Amino acid sequence: MTTQVTVIGLGPMGAQMARTFLKAGYDVTVWNRTAAKADPLVELGAKRAERPTGDLMVISQLDYQAMYDSLDGVDLDGKVLVNLSSDTPAKLREAAAWVAGRGGVLVTAGIMVPPPGIGEPGSFAFYSGPREVLDRHTATLAALGEVVHVGADEGLAMMYYQSQLYVFWSTLTAYMYSAALLGSAGVKAAEIVPFFQGLVGSLAGDGPMGFLKILTEEIDAGVYPGADNSLRMQAVGMEHALHAFRDAGLETSMPAALKELFARTDREGRGAEGLGAVIESIKNP
Known part of the structure:
Protein backbone atom coordinates (compact mmCIF):
# COMPACT_ATOMS: atom_id res chain seq x y z
CA MET A 1 0.00 0.00 0.00
CA THR A 2 1.23 3.51 -0.82
CA THR A 3 2.08 5.45 2.33
CA GLN A 4 3.21 8.66 0.60
CA VAL A 5 0.97 10.85 -1.53
CA THR A 6 1.46 14.24 -3.15
CA VAL A 7 -1.53 16.54 -3.51
CA ILE A 8 -1.28 19.08 -6.32
CA GLY A 9 -3.72 21.98 -6.22
CA LEU A 10 -4.83 23.34 -2.86
CA GLY A 11 -8.15 24.95 -3.54
CA PRO A 12 -11.12 23.89 -1.40
CA MET A 13 -11.18 20.35 -2.83
CA GLY A 14 -7.45 19.74 -2.91
CA ALA A 15 -6.85 21.18 0.55
CA GLN A 16 -9.56 18.97 2.02
CA MET A 17 -8.08 15.93 0.28
CA ALA A 18 -4.69 16.73 1.79
CA ARG A 19 -6.23 17.12 5.26
CA THR A 20 -8.06 13.82 4.81
CA PHE A 21 -4.87 11.98 3.83
CA LEU A 22 -3.07 13.51 6.82
CA LYS A 23 -5.87 12.46 9.16
CA ALA A 24 -5.64 8.92 7.76
CA GLY A 25 -1.93 8.79 8.64
CA TYR A 26 -0.34 9.24 5.23
CA ASP A 27 2.93 11.00 4.51
CA VAL A 28 1.57 13.96 2.54
CA THR A 29 3.47 16.34 0.29
CA VAL A 30 1.64 19.39 -1.06
CA TRP A 31 2.24 21.78 -3.94
CA ASN A 32 0.29 24.72 -5.27
CA ARG A 33 1.09 27.38 -7.84
CA THR A 34 0.35 29.96 -5.13
CA ALA A 35 2.78 28.60 -2.55
CA ALA A 36 1.19 30.33 0.45
CA LYS A 37 -1.87 28.08 0.17
CA ALA A 38 0.28 25.25 1.50
CA ASP A 39 0.99 27.04 4.81
CA PRO A 40 -2.03 25.73 6.81
CA LEU A 41 -1.34 22.18 5.63
CA VAL A 42 2.35 22.40 6.53
CA GLU A 43 1.24 23.39 10.03
CA LEU A 44 -0.78 20.17 10.14
CA GLY A 45 2.23 18.06 9.18
CA ALA A 46 2.36 18.11 5.38
CA LYS A 47 5.63 18.65 3.52
CA ARG A 48 5.92 21.55 1.11
CA ALA A 49 7.34 20.70 -2.33
CA GLU A 50 9.20 23.25 -4.42
CA ARG A 51 8.06 21.41 -7.54
CA PRO A 52 5.39 18.71 -8.06
CA THR A 53 6.93 15.36 -7.21
CA GLY A 54 6.05 11.89 -5.93
CA ASP A 55 5.24 8.41 -7.16
CA LEU A 56 1.52 9.00 -6.55
CA MET A 57 0.25 12.48 -7.35
CA VAL A 58 -3.38 13.36 -6.62
CA ILE A 59 -4.40 16.43 -8.61
CA SER A 60 -7.29 18.81 -7.98
CA GLN A 61 -7.16 21.91 -10.15
CA LEU A 62 -9.46 24.09 -12.22
CA ASP A 63 -9.03 22.05 -15.40
CA TYR A 64 -6.57 19.84 -17.25
CA GLN A 65 -4.68 22.77 -18.76
CA ALA A 66 -3.63 23.59 -15.19
CA MET A 67 -2.07 20.11 -14.98
CA TYR A 68 -0.07 20.74 -18.15
CA ASP A 69 1.11 24.09 -16.81
CA SER A 70 2.01 22.68 -13.40
CA LEU A 71 3.85 19.59 -14.66
CA ASP A 72 5.67 21.14 -17.59
CA GLY A 73 9.24 19.90 -17.35
CA VAL A 74 8.53 17.55 -14.43
CA ASP A 75 9.89 13.99 -14.76
CA LEU A 76 6.80 11.74 -14.92
CA ASP A 77 8.59 8.50 -15.72
CA GLY A 78 7.04 5.74 -13.60
CA LYS A 79 4.68 8.15 -11.84
CA VAL A 80 0.95 7.64 -11.30
CA LEU A 81 -1.22 10.72 -11.63
CA VAL A 82 -4.78 10.62 -10.30
CA ASN A 83 -6.53 13.72 -11.61
CA LEU A 84 -9.85 14.73 -10.03
CA SER A 85 -10.09 18.02 -11.95
CA SER A 86 -13.03 18.86 -14.18
CA ASP A 87 -12.87 19.05 -17.99
CA THR A 88 -14.39 17.37 -21.03
CA PRO A 89 -14.10 13.59 -21.59
CA ALA A 90 -12.16 14.24 -24.82
CA LYS A 91 -9.60 16.35 -22.97
CA LEU A 92 -9.14 13.64 -20.37
CA ARG A 93 -8.32 11.13 -23.10
CA GLU A 94 -5.82 13.59 -24.60
CA ALA A 95 -4.28 14.07 -21.15
CA ALA A 96 -3.84 10.31 -20.71
CA ALA A 97 -1.83 10.21 -23.94
CA TRP A 98 0.21 13.26 -22.81
CA VAL A 99 1.12 11.59 -19.52
CA ALA A 100 1.88 8.25 -21.22
CA GLY A 101 4.18 10.06 -23.64
CA ARG A 102 6.21 11.18 -20.62
CA GLY A 103 6.43 7.71 -19.10
CA GLY A 104 3.64 8.07 -16.55
CA VAL A 105 0.11 6.72 -16.11
CA LEU A 106 -3.01 8.85 -15.71
CA VAL A 107 -6.04 7.69 -13.77
CA THR A 108 -8.96 10.09 -14.18
CA ALA A 109 -11.59 10.67 -11.52
CA GLY A 110 -14.55 12.71 -10.37
CA ILE A 111 -15.45 12.93 -6.70
CA MET A 112 -19.16 13.14 -5.95
CA VAL A 113 -19.24 15.17 -2.74
CA PRO A 114 -18.44 18.79 -1.83
CA PRO A 115 -15.23 19.45 0.15
CA PRO A 116 -16.77 18.89 3.64
CA GLY A 117 -17.95 15.43 2.56
CA ILE A 118 -14.55 14.13 1.45
CA GLY A 119 -13.62 11.08 3.51
CA GLU A 120 -17.00 11.04 5.23
CA PRO A 121 -19.59 8.21 5.05
CA GLY A 122 -21.29 8.25 1.65
CA SER A 123 -18.34 9.83 -0.13
CA PHE A 124 -17.31 8.19 -3.39
CA ALA A 125 -15.52 8.95 -6.62
CA PHE A 126 -15.68 7.57 -10.14
CA TYR A 127 -12.32 6.43 -11.55
CA SER A 128 -11.34 5.35 -15.05
CA GLY A 129 -8.12 4.21 -16.64
CA PRO A 130 -5.97 1.09 -16.13
CA ARG A 131 -7.61 -1.08 -13.50
CA GLU A 132 -4.37 -2.73 -12.44
CA VAL A 133 -2.81 0.68 -11.69
CA LEU A 134 -5.85 1.82 -9.74
CA ASP A 135 -5.86 -1.42 -7.76
CA ARG A 136 -2.32 -0.70 -6.50
CA HIS A 137 -3.50 2.58 -4.99
CA THR A 138 -7.09 1.79 -4.03
CA ALA A 139 -6.33 1.52 -0.32
CA THR A 140 -4.80 5.01 -0.34
CA LEU A 141 -7.53 6.62 -2.44
CA ALA A 142 -10.20 4.99 -0.28
CA ALA A 143 -9.31 7.55 2.39
CA LEU A 144 -11.21 10.06 0.25
CA GLY A 145 -14.24 7.80 -0.21
CA GLU A 146 -15.36 4.66 -1.99
CA VAL A 147 -13.34 3.91 -5.12
CA VAL A 148 -15.65 3.10 -8.05
CA HIS A 149 -13.85 2.01 -11.22
CA VAL A 150 -16.10 2.50 -14.26
CA GLY A 151 -13.84 1.38 -17.11
CA ALA A 152 -10.53 1.65 -18.93
CA ASP A 153 -11.62 4.60 -21.10
CA GLU A 154 -10.08 7.63 -19.38
CA GLY A 155 -13.02 9.80 -20.44
CA LEU A 156 -15.62 7.60 -18.77
CA ALA A 157 -15.13 8.84 -15.19
CA MET A 158 -15.86 12.39 -16.36
CA MET A 159 -18.99 11.22 -18.19
CA TYR A 160 -20.27 9.60 -14.99
CA TYR A 161 -19.30 12.70 -12.99
CA GLN A 162 -20.97 15.15 -15.36
CA SER A 163 -24.06 12.96 -15.72
CA GLN A 164 -24.52 13.00 -11.95
CA LEU A 165 -23.88 16.73 -11.77
CA TYR A 166 -26.40 17.41 -14.52
CA VAL A 167 -29.13 15.62 -12.60
CA PHE A 168 -28.08 17.52 -9.45
CA TRP A 169 -28.06 20.93 -11.14
CA SER A 170 -31.20 20.49 -13.23
CA THR A 171 -33.24 18.99 -10.38
CA LEU A 172 -32.37 21.76 -7.94
CA THR A 173 -32.81 24.44 -10.61
CA ALA A 174 -36.26 23.03 -11.41
CA TYR A 175 -37.06 23.28 -7.70
CA MET A 176 -35.94 26.92 -7.69
CA TYR A 177 -38.22 27.65 -10.66
CA SER A 178 -41.08 25.98 -8.81
CA ALA A 179 -40.36 27.91 -5.63
CA ALA A 180 -40.27 31.15 -7.63
CA LEU A 181 -43.61 30.35 -9.30
CA LEU A 182 -45.34 29.66 -6.00
CA GLY A 183 -43.48 32.53 -4.40
CA SER A 184 -45.09 34.88 -6.92
CA ALA A 185 -48.37 33.99 -5.20
CA GLY A 186 -46.95 34.62 -1.75
CA VAL A 187 -46.18 30.99 -0.87
CA LYS A 188 -43.00 30.45 1.15
CA ALA A 189 -40.52 27.77 0.08
CA ALA A 190 -40.78 26.20 3.53
CA GLU A 191 -44.46 25.52 2.86
CA ILE A 192 -43.81 23.55 -0.33
CA VAL A 193 -40.68 21.60 0.51
CA PRO A 194 -42.54 18.62 2.05
CA PHE A 195 -44.37 18.08 -1.25
CA PHE A 196 -41.12 18.14 -3.23
CA GLN A 197 -39.43 15.81 -0.77
CA GLY A 198 -42.27 13.39 -1.32
CA LEU A 199 -42.08 13.79 -5.10
CA VAL A 200 -38.33 13.14 -5.30
CA GLY A 201 -38.67 10.12 -3.03
CA SER A 202 -41.55 8.74 -5.09
CA LEU A 203 -39.66 9.14 -8.37
Whole structure:
Protein backbone atom coordinates (compact mmCIF):
# COMPACT_ATOMS: atom_id res chain seq x y z
CA MET A 1 0.00 0.00 0.00
CA THR A 2 1.23 3.51 -0.82
CA THR A 3 2.08 5.45 2.33
CA GLN A 4 3.21 8.66 0.60
CA VAL A 5 0.97 10.85 -1.53
CA THR A 6 1.46 14.24 -3.15
CA VAL A 7 -1.53 16.54 -3.51
CA ILE A 8 -1.28 19.08 -6.32
CA GLY A 9 -3.72 21.98 -6.22
CA LEU A 10 -4.83 23.34 -2.86
CA GLY A 11 -8.15 24.95 -3.54
CA PRO A 12 -11.12 23.89 -1.40
CA MET A 13 -11.18 20.35 -2.83
CA GLY A 14 -7.45 19.74 -2.91
CA ALA A 15 -6.85 21.18 0.55
CA GLN A 16 -9.56 18.97 2.02
CA MET A 17 -8.08 15.93 0.28
CA ALA A 18 -4.69 16.73 1.79
CA ARG A 19 -6.23 17.12 5.26
CA THR A 20 -8.06 13.82 4.81
CA PHE A 21 -4.87 11.98 3.83
CA LEU A 22 -3.07 13.51 6.82
CA LYS A 23 -5.87 12.46 9.16
CA ALA A 24 -5.64 8.92 7.76
CA GLY A 25 -1.93 8.79 8.64
CA TYR A 26 -0.34 9.24 5.23
CA ASP A 27 2.93 11.00 4.51
CA VAL A 28 1.57 13.96 2.54
CA THR A 29 3.47 16.34 0.29
CA VAL A 30 1.64 19.39 -1.06
CA TRP A 31 2.24 21.78 -3.94
CA ASN A 32 0.29 24.72 -5.27
CA ARG A 33 1.09 27.38 -7.84
CA THR A 34 0.35 29.96 -5.13
CA ALA A 35 2.78 28.60 -2.55
CA ALA A 36 1.19 30.33 0.45
CA LYS A 37 -1.87 28.08 0.17
CA ALA A 38 0.28 25.25 1.50
CA ASP A 39 0.99 27.04 4.81
CA PRO A 40 -2.03 25.73 6.81
CA LEU A 41 -1.34 22.18 5.63
CA VAL A 42 2.35 22.40 6.53
CA GLU A 43 1.24 23.39 10.03
CA LEU A 44 -0.78 20.17 10.14
CA GLY A 45 2.23 18.06 9.18
CA ALA A 46 2.36 18.11 5.38
CA LYS A 47 5.63 18.65 3.52
CA ARG A 48 5.92 21.55 1.11
CA ALA A 49 7.34 20.70 -2.33
CA GLU A 50 9.20 23.25 -4.42
CA ARG A 51 8.06 21.41 -7.54
CA PRO A 52 5.39 18.71 -8.06
CA THR A 53 6.93 15.36 -7.21
CA GLY A 54 6.05 11.89 -5.93
CA ASP A 55 5.24 8.41 -7.16
CA LEU A 56 1.52 9.00 -6.55
CA MET A 57 0.25 12.48 -7.35
CA VAL A 58 -3.38 13.36 -6.62
CA ILE A 59 -4.40 16.43 -8.61
CA SER A 60 -7.29 18.81 -7.98
CA GLN A 61 -7.16 21.91 -10.15
CA LEU A 62 -9.46 24.09 -12.22
CA ASP A 63 -9.03 22.05 -15.40
CA TYR A 64 -6.57 19.84 -17.25
CA GLN A 65 -4.68 22.77 -18.76
CA ALA A 66 -3.63 23.59 -15.19
CA MET A 67 -2.07 20.11 -14.98
CA TYR A 68 -0.07 20.74 -18.15
CA ASP A 69 1.11 24.09 -16.81
CA SER A 70 2.01 22.68 -13.40
CA LEU A 71 3.85 19.59 -14.66
CA ASP A 72 5.67 21.14 -17.59
CA GLY A 73 9.24 19.90 -17.35
CA VAL A 74 8.53 17.55 -14.43
CA ASP A 75 9.89 13.99 -14.76
CA LEU A 76 6.80 11.74 -14.92
CA ASP A 77 8.59 8.50 -15.72
CA GLY A 78 7.04 5.74 -13.60
CA LYS A 79 4.68 8.15 -11.84
CA VAL A 80 0.95 7.64 -11.30
CA LEU A 81 -1.22 10.72 -11.63
CA VAL A 82 -4.78 10.62 -10.30
CA ASN A 83 -6.53 13.72 -11.61
CA LEU A 84 -9.85 14.73 -10.03
CA SER A 85 -10.09 18.02 -11.95
CA SER A 86 -13.03 18.86 -14.18
CA ASP A 87 -12.87 19.05 -17.99
CA THR A 88 -14.39 17.37 -21.03
CA PRO A 89 -14.10 13.59 -21.59
CA ALA A 90 -12.16 14.24 -24.82
CA LYS A 91 -9.60 16.35 -22.97
CA LEU A 92 -9.14 13.64 -20.37
CA ARG A 93 -8.32 11.13 -23.10
CA GLU A 94 -5.82 13.59 -24.60
CA ALA A 95 -4.28 14.07 -21.15
CA ALA A 96 -3.84 10.31 -20.71
CA ALA A 97 -1.83 10.21 -23.94
CA TRP A 98 0.21 13.26 -22.81
CA VAL A 99 1.12 11.59 -19.52
CA ALA A 100 1.88 8.25 -21.22
CA GLY A 101 4.18 10.06 -23.64
CA ARG A 102 6.21 11.18 -20.62
CA GLY A 103 6.43 7.71 -19.10
CA GLY A 104 3.64 8.07 -16.55
CA VAL A 105 0.11 6.72 -16.11
CA LEU A 106 -3.01 8.85 -15.71
CA VAL A 107 -6.04 7.69 -13.77
CA THR A 108 -8.96 10.09 -14.18
CA ALA A 109 -11.59 10.67 -11.52
CA GLY A 110 -14.55 12.71 -10.37
CA ILE A 111 -15.45 12.93 -6.70
CA MET A 112 -19.16 13.14 -5.95
CA VAL A 113 -19.24 15.17 -2.74
CA PRO A 114 -18.44 18.79 -1.83
CA PRO A 115 -15.23 19.45 0.15
CA PRO A 116 -16.77 18.89 3.64
CA GLY A 117 -17.95 15.43 2.56
CA ILE A 118 -14.55 14.13 1.45
CA GLY A 119 -13.62 11.08 3.51
CA GLU A 120 -17.00 11.04 5.23
CA PRO A 121 -19.59 8.21 5.05
CA GLY A 122 -21.29 8.25 1.65
CA SER A 123 -18.34 9.83 -0.13
CA PHE A 124 -17.31 8.19 -3.39
CA ALA A 125 -15.52 8.95 -6.62
CA PHE A 126 -15.68 7.57 -10.14
CA TYR A 127 -12.32 6.43 -11.55
CA SER A 128 -11.34 5.35 -15.05
CA GLY A 129 -8.12 4.21 -16.64
CA PRO A 130 -5.97 1.09 -16.13
CA ARG A 131 -7.61 -1.08 -13.50
CA GLU A 132 -4.37 -2.73 -12.44
CA VAL A 133 -2.81 0.68 -11.69
CA LEU A 134 -5.85 1.82 -9.74
CA ASP A 135 -5.86 -1.42 -7.76
CA ARG A 136 -2.32 -0.70 -6.50
CA HIS A 137 -3.50 2.58 -4.99
CA THR A 138 -7.09 1.79 -4.03
CA ALA A 139 -6.33 1.52 -0.32
CA THR A 140 -4.80 5.01 -0.34
CA LEU A 141 -7.53 6.62 -2.44
CA ALA A 142 -10.20 4.99 -0.28
CA ALA A 143 -9.31 7.55 2.39
CA LEU A 144 -11.21 10.06 0.25
CA GLY A 145 -14.24 7.80 -0.21
CA GLU A 146 -15.36 4.66 -1.99
CA VAL A 147 -13.34 3.91 -5.12
CA VAL A 148 -15.65 3.10 -8.05
CA HIS A 149 -13.85 2.01 -11.22
CA VAL A 150 -16.10 2.50 -14.26
CA GLY A 151 -13.84 1.38 -17.11
CA ALA A 152 -10.53 1.65 -18.93
CA ASP A 153 -11.62 4.60 -21.10
CA GLU A 154 -10.08 7.63 -19.38
CA GLY A 155 -13.02 9.80 -20.44
CA LEU A 156 -15.62 7.60 -18.77
CA ALA A 157 -15.13 8.84 -15.19
CA MET A 158 -15.86 12.39 -16.36
CA MET A 159 -18.99 11.22 -18.19
CA TYR A 160 -20.27 9.60 -14.99
CA TYR A 161 -19.30 12.70 -12.99
CA GLN A 162 -20.97 15.15 -15.36
CA SER A 163 -24.06 12.96 -15.72
CA GLN A 164 -24.52 13.00 -11.95
CA LEU A 165 -23.88 16.73 -11.77
CA TYR A 166 -26.40 17.41 -14.52
CA VAL A 167 -29.13 15.62 -12.60
CA PHE A 168 -28.08 17.52 -9.45
CA TRP A 169 -28.06 20.93 -11.14
CA SER A 170 -31.20 20.49 -13.23
CA THR A 171 -33.24 18.99 -10.38
CA LEU A 172 -32.37 21.76 -7.94
CA THR A 173 -32.81 24.44 -10.61
CA ALA A 174 -36.26 23.03 -11.41
CA TYR A 175 -37.06 23.28 -7.70
CA MET A 176 -35.94 26.92 -7.69
CA TYR A 177 -38.22 27.65 -10.66
CA SER A 178 -41.08 25.98 -8.81
CA ALA A 179 -40.36 27.91 -5.63
CA ALA A 180 -40.27 31.15 -7.63
CA LEU A 181 -43.61 30.35 -9.30
CA LEU A 182 -45.34 29.66 -6.00
CA GLY A 183 -43.48 32.53 -4.40
CA SER A 184 -45.09 34.88 -6.92
CA ALA A 185 -48.37 33.99 -5.20
CA GLY A 186 -46.95 34.62 -1.75
CA VAL A 187 -46.18 30.99 -0.87
CA LYS A 188 -43.00 30.45 1.15
CA ALA A 189 -40.52 27.77 0.08
CA ALA A 190 -40.78 26.20 3.53
CA GLU A 191 -44.46 25.52 2.86
CA ILE A 192 -43.81 23.55 -0.33
CA VAL A 193 -40.68 21.60 0.51
CA PRO A 194 -42.54 18.62 2.05
CA PHE A 195 -44.37 18.08 -1.25
CA PHE A 196 -41.12 18.14 -3.23
CA GLN A 197 -39.43 15.81 -0.77
CA GLY A 198 -42.27 13.39 -1.32
CA LEU A 199 -42.08 13.79 -5.10
CA VAL A 200 -38.33 13.14 -5.30
CA GLY A 201 -38.67 10.12 -3.03
CA SER A 202 -41.55 8.74 -5.09
CA LEU A 203 -39.66 9.14 -8.37
CA ALA A 204 -36.87 6.93 -6.99
CA GLY A 205 -39.28 4.41 -5.48
CA ASP A 206 -41.16 1.37 -6.78
CA GLY A 207 -44.73 2.69 -6.82
CA PRO A 208 -46.77 4.14 -9.69
CA MET A 209 -44.67 7.34 -9.50
CA GLY A 210 -41.41 5.37 -9.64
CA PHE A 211 -40.44 6.83 -13.00
CA LEU A 212 -36.70 6.46 -12.50
CA LYS A 213 -37.08 2.70 -12.61
CA ILE A 214 -39.82 2.82 -15.26
CA LEU A 215 -37.82 5.04 -17.62
CA THR A 216 -34.65 3.00 -17.07
CA GLU A 217 -36.42 -0.16 -18.22
CA GLU A 218 -37.96 1.65 -21.20
CA ILE A 219 -34.65 3.24 -22.26
CA ASP A 220 -32.79 -0.06 -22.16
CA ALA A 221 -35.60 -1.75 -24.12
CA GLY A 222 -36.04 1.13 -26.57
CA VAL A 223 -39.82 0.93 -26.11
CA TYR A 224 -41.88 3.79 -24.62
CA PRO A 225 -45.54 2.84 -23.95
CA GLY A 226 -47.80 5.86 -23.81
CA ALA A 227 -51.37 4.61 -23.88
CA ASP A 228 -52.31 6.05 -20.48
CA ASN A 229 -49.83 8.91 -20.30
CA SER A 230 -48.71 10.02 -23.75
CA LEU A 231 -45.89 12.40 -24.60
CA ARG A 232 -48.42 14.63 -26.38
CA MET A 233 -50.24 15.10 -23.05
CA GLN A 234 -46.93 16.04 -21.43
CA ALA A 235 -46.18 18.52 -24.23
CA VAL A 236 -49.53 20.27 -23.76
CA GLY A 237 -49.07 20.38 -20.00
CA MET A 238 -45.54 21.79 -20.39
CA GLU A 239 -46.86 24.56 -22.63
CA HIS A 240 -49.38 25.47 -19.96
CA ALA A 241 -46.60 25.52 -17.35
CA LEU A 242 -44.50 27.80 -19.56
CA HIS A 243 -47.38 30.28 -19.79
CA ALA A 244 -47.75 30.15 -16.01
CA PHE A 245 -44.09 31.16 -15.56
CA ARG A 246 -44.48 33.95 -18.11
CA ASP A 247 -47.69 35.21 -16.54
CA ALA A 248 -45.89 35.35 -13.18
CA GLY A 249 -43.19 37.54 -14.72
CA LEU A 250 -40.44 34.98 -14.24
CA GLU A 251 -37.37 34.01 -16.26
CA THR A 252 -38.38 31.20 -18.65
CA SER A 253 -35.31 29.86 -20.48
CA MET A 254 -35.34 26.45 -18.78
CA PRO A 255 -39.10 25.76 -19.02
CA ALA A 256 -39.10 27.10 -22.59
CA ALA A 257 -36.30 24.69 -23.55
CA LEU A 258 -38.20 21.78 -21.98
CA LYS A 259 -41.41 22.78 -23.74
CA GLU A 260 -39.58 22.88 -27.09
CA LEU A 261 -37.95 19.48 -26.50
CA PHE A 262 -41.33 17.88 -25.77
CA ALA A 263 -42.92 19.61 -28.78
CA ARG A 264 -40.10 18.54 -31.07
CA THR A 265 -40.44 14.90 -29.98
CA ASP A 266 -44.16 15.16 -30.74
CA ARG A 267 -43.45 16.68 -34.19
CA GLU A 268 -41.10 13.79 -34.91
CA GLY A 269 -44.03 11.40 -34.67
CA ARG A 270 -43.65 10.13 -31.12
CA GLY A 271 -46.56 11.97 -29.50
CA ALA A 272 -48.52 8.76 -28.87
CA GLU A 273 -45.56 7.18 -27.06
CA GLY A 274 -44.62 7.84 -23.46
CA LEU A 275 -42.35 10.45 -21.89
CA GLY A 276 -39.34 8.17 -22.36
CA ALA A 277 -39.52 8.79 -26.11
CA VAL A 278 -37.86 12.15 -25.46
CA ILE A 279 -34.51 10.36 -25.19
CA GLU A 280 -34.67 9.56 -28.90
CA SER A 281 -34.78 13.27 -29.70
CA ILE A 282 -31.95 13.90 -27.24
CA LYS A 283 -29.80 11.30 -29.00
CA ASN A 284 -30.61 12.71 -32.44
CA PRO A 285 -30.32 16.52 -32.32
